[in-house]
Amino acid sequence: MSRLAIDYDDVVAAHRRLAGIAHHTPVLRSATADARSGAVLHFKAEHLQRVGAFKFRGGYNAISQFDRDQRVAGVIAFSSGNHAQAIALSARLHGIRAVIVMPEDAPAIKIAATRGYGAEVVLYDRYTQDRETLGRELAEAEGLTLIPPFDHPHVMAGQGTVAKELFDDVGELDTLLVPLGGGGLLSGCATVARARYPRCRIVGVEPEAGNDAQRSLASGEIVAIDTPRTIADGAQTQALGRLTFPVLQQCVDEIVTVSDAELVETMGFLVGRMKQLVEPTGCLAAAAAFTGRARLEGQRVGIVLSGGNVDLNHFAELISTTAVDETTRAYQD
Numbered sequence: 001m002s003r004l005a006i007d008y009d010d011v012v013a014a015h016r017r018l019a020g021i022a023h024h025t026p027v028l029r030s031a032t033a034d035a036r037s038g039a040v041l042h043f044k045a046e047h048l049q050r051v052g053a054f055k056f057r058g059g060y061n062a063i064s065q066f067d068r069d070q071r072v073a074g075v076i077a078f079s080s081g082n083h084a085q086a087i088a089l090s091a092r093l094h095g096i097r098a099v100i101v102m103p104e105d106a107p108a109i110k111i112a113a114t115r116g117y118g119a120e121v122v123l124y125d126r127y128t129q130d131r132e133t134l135g136r137e138l139a140e141a142e143g144l145t146l147i148p149p150f151d152h153p154h155v156m157a158g159q160g161t162v163a164k165e166l167f168d169d170v171g172e173l174d175t176l177l178v179p180l181g182g183g184g185l186l187s188g189c190a191t192v193a194r195a196r197y198p199r200c201r202i203v204g205v206e207p208e209a210g211n212d213a214q215r216s217l218a219s220g221e222i223v224a225i226d227t228p229r230t231i232a233d234g235a236q237t238q239a240l241g242r243l244t245f246p247v248l249q250q251c252v253d254e255i256v257t258v259s260d261a262e263l264v265e266t267m268g269f270l271v272g273r274m275k276q277l278v279e280p281t282g283c284l285a286a287a288a289a290f291t292g293r294a295r296l297e298g299q300r301v302g303i304v305l306s307g308g309n310v311d312l313n314h315f316a317e318l319i320s321t322t323a324v325d326e327t328t329r330a331y332q333d
C-alpha cells in the first residue's frame with residue numbers, strides 16, 4: 001500500500017496553525033431537523049467561517065508553510081469561487097502577494113470580493129485562453145507558487161480541521177456527511193474520522209448531475225466528466241484529484257447524490273427554520289440527510305454546511321420556488 005498524501009497528524013498540525021486565526025465555527029442543532037430526518041443531527045457551520053466557507057482553512061494552512069523565497073514571490077490560484085477568496089485573504093494575513101486568475105465573465109461581485117482582500121485579479125477569456133497555460137506562464141515568469149483548490153496535501157489537511165473541531169466538540173458520531181467536489185474537504189474529514197472513530201460511517205455527497213466520484217469509487221479509477229450542470233457551483237469539478245482519490249478509496253464508505261431540486265428545498269429549510277443562509281453546494285450534506293438518501297434512522301450524525309456565499313438575488317429566485325409555509329414558519333426549537 002502506498003502512503004496516502006495526509007495522515008491525522010497533518011490535520012492536528014494544521015489545526016494548531018489555524019488556532020486563533022480561523023473561526024472555531026459553532027455546531028448547530030435543530031429539533032425540527034432531527035424530527036425530519038429521524039436522527040440526531042449536528043450541523044458544522046462552515047458558512048460562518050472567514051470568507052464564508054471552509055476553504056479558508058486549507059488556503060491558510062498551505063500559505064503558512066511557504067519558505068522565505070515563496071513568501072517573497074507570492075502565491076497564485078485559479079478560481080472564480082471560494083478558493084479565490086480563501087487564498088486572497090490568507091495571503092494578505094501573511095503579508096504576501098496574491099494573483100488570482102479568473103474568467104472574465106465571473107460574477108462582478110466575486111471579482112470585487114477577491115480584489116477587496118487585496119489580491120491582483122488576472123482575467124482570461126474562457127473560450128479562447130487555457131487558464132492552466134496562462135497560470136503556469138505567470139507562475140514561472142514571476143516565481144509564484146500555485147495552490148490548487150483541493151489536490152494538495154496542505155489544503156487537504158487544512159480542510160480536515162473541520163471534522164477535527166466537530167469531533168472535539170460533540171464526540172463520536174455514527175455517520176459523517178460531507179459535501180464533495182474535488183475531494184479536498186472529504187479527504188481531510190475522512191482522515192480524521194478514520195483515525196479517531198473507526199466505526200463512524202463516512203459519506204460523501206455530490207450533485208446528481210456530476211456523480212463522477214461515485215463512479216470513480218465504484219470503478220477503482222478516476223472518472224472524468226464534462227462540467228456538470230448544477231446549481232452547486234462549488235462542486236462542478238470534472239474529476240477527483242490524484243491525491244484526494246486514494247484517500248477517499250481507503251477511508252470513505254459511500255457516496256450519495258442529491259438533485260438540484262432537493263438542494264433548493266434544503267436551502268429553504270435551512271434559512272426558514274434554522275435561520276442559516278447556506279449556498280447550494282453548502283447544502284449537499286444536509287439535503288442527503290433530509291431526503292433519506294443516507295439511512296440515518298436513530299443515529300448521531302455530523303453534517304458539514306460548507307459555505308454561504310451566494311448572490312442574494314439568485315438565492316431569492318431559487319427559494320421562491322419552495323412552498324411558502326415551509327420557509328416562513330417560526331423557529332420551533
Ligand SMILES: *Cc1c(COP(=O)(O)O)cnc(C)c1O
Pocket residue numbers: 053055081082083149150159179180181182183184185186234235237279281282306307308
Ligand atoms: C469547494 C467547495 C466544496 C467542495 O470541496 P472539495 O474540496 O472540492 O471537495 C463544497 N462546498 C463549498 C461551499 C465549496 O466552496
